[in-house]
Structure formats: C-alpha cells, structure tokens
Amino acid sequence: MSVHLLQTATSVLLKDPTASLGDVAKAAGVGRTTLHKRFPTRTALIRALANDALDLVESVLSQVDFEADDAIEDLVTRLLALGPRIEFLMRFPGLERDEELAVRLLAMDPPLLDLITRLQGTRLRRDLPAWWILHSLYAGLYLAWESIDAGRLAPLDAPRFVLSTLFEGVSDVDRASDRPR
Numbered sequence: 001m002s003v004h005l006l007q008t009a010t011s012v013l014l015k016d017p018t019a020s021l022g023d024v025a026k027a028a029g030v031g032r033t034t035l036h037k038r039f040p041t042r043t044a045l046i047r048a049l050a051n052d053a054l055d056l057v058e059s060v061l062s063q064v065d066f067e068a069d070d071a072i073e074d075l076v077t078r079l080l081a082l083g084p085r086i087e088f089l090m091r092f093p094g095l096e097r098d099e100e101l102a103v104r105l106l107a108m109d110p111p112l113l114d115l116i117t118r119l120q121g122t123r124l125r126r127d128l129p130a131w132w133i134l135h136s137l138y139a140g141l142y143l144a145w146e147s148i149d150a151g152r153l154a155p156l157d158a159p160r161f162v163l164s165t166l167f168e169g170v171s172d173v174d175r176a177s178d179r180p181r
Contacts, residue, residue, distance in 0.1 A: 004028065005038075006052055009045060010088045017093055021045065050095050053085045054104045061108070066115050072123075072166075075115070077159045079141055087145040090138060109134060123167060133166070140165050 008028040012019045021042055025035040039045035060078040064071055079086060089095065089105065096102045116130045116137075124133055140162040147153035153161065 005030065005035075006049060007085070010049055010053075010084050013046070013049070013092060014084055014088060046092065046095075047098060047101065049085075049088055050092070050098070050101050051104070053082070053089050054101070054108075056082050056085055057089070057108055061111055066111060071115055072119065073159065073163060075112070076137075076141070076162050076166075080144055080155070080158045080162070083145055084149065087142060087149075090142050112137070137162070137166055 005028050009024045012024050012027045016023070021035055021039065022032050024045065025032045028035070035045075039048060057079070060075070060082065064075045064078065068074065096105060112134055113130050116124060116133045120126045120130065120133075144153060144158040144162050148155050148158060
C-alpha cells in the first residue's frame with residue numbers, strides 16, 4: 001500500500017468523513033478503478049487506514065522504554081510525529097464499532113495506564129484517576145495535531161505544549177503554595 005495513498009485518504013476523510021472513494025482517488029491522483037482494486041468498499045479503505053495507524057502506534061509503543069525516566073516525553077514526541085494518521089484513530093466516527101479495531105484500540109491503553117500509574121505521586125497527580133490522565137493526554141495529542149494542521153502550532157513546539165499541559169495544567173496557581181505565580 002502506498003504511503004502517499006494512505007496519507008491522502010486520511011487527510012480527505014478527516015476533512016470530510018462522508019467523502020467517497022472517488023473523492024479519495026481524485027485527491028490521491030489515482031483512478032477510481034485503481035483505488036477500487038485495492039479497496040473494494042469505503043469500509044475496506046477505512047479499516048485499512050485504521051489498521052495501518054494502529055500498526056504505527058504499536059511500533060511506537062515497542063520503541064519506547066517504559067521504565068526510562070523520560071518515557072512519557074519520548075512517547076509524546078513519537079506519537080506526535082505520526083500526525084493525522086493517529087488523529088484518524090481518535091476522530092473518525094464508528095471505528096469502535098468494528099470488533100477487530102475496537103480490540104486493537106483498547107490494547108493501546110494498558111501500557112500507557114501502567115506508565116501513568118507509575119508516575120503518579122512523583123511527576124503526575126495522584127488525586128486524579130489514571131484513566132482521566134490518559135484521556136487528558138489523548139486530548140492534548142489530538143489538539144496538537146489539529147493545531148498543527150490549522151497552522152496555529154509549529155510541529156517542534158507540540159511536544160512541549162502537550163507535556164507542559166499534562167504536567168502543569170493551565171492553572172496559574174503554584175500548588176505548593178496555592179498562590180498565583
């Protein structure tokens with residue numbers, strides 16, 4: 001499968017979740033017949049895009065040393081580099097209704113929850129459930145990808161924005177003294 005085709009299809013479907021295979025073929029600069037040979041249905045294309053993105057996430061997860069002190073920084077930087085391909089997983093409607101995809105999507109969480117749990121009380125708040133912190137991290141990643149795409153955020157600044165929000169929130173209060181900074 002061509003990386004260009006996957007990236008183009010992802011972009012087209014993120015901009016318009018109702019886009020047809022013809023719309024994708026036109027944007028990718030290939031004939032509809034060529035696209036139909038690879039993906040006989042729109043559902044097949046969407047499933048292929050999601051599985052490819054999940055393969056990328058699994059690759060990232062296998063490269064991160066979850067025991068390292070900077071594991072969360074490494075993870076965020078690597079996931080942000082995947083850009084819209086992963087945004088597709090978080091944003092495209094209905095992926096969770098596909099049983100195979102739902103299992104793979106849920107499999108992303110445990111290693112991240114373990115990392116978050118390990119960091120709670122040292123680098124992350126202990127008074128929030130790990131699942132809340134995980135979903136806050138996902139929201140930060142999503143917002144970063146969306147902001148990069150809109151031209152509001154430079155890709156090299158994105159990890160710092162996500163991580164500072166995760167570690168410090170958006171409060172202007174120093175938690176140690178409960179005074180504004």
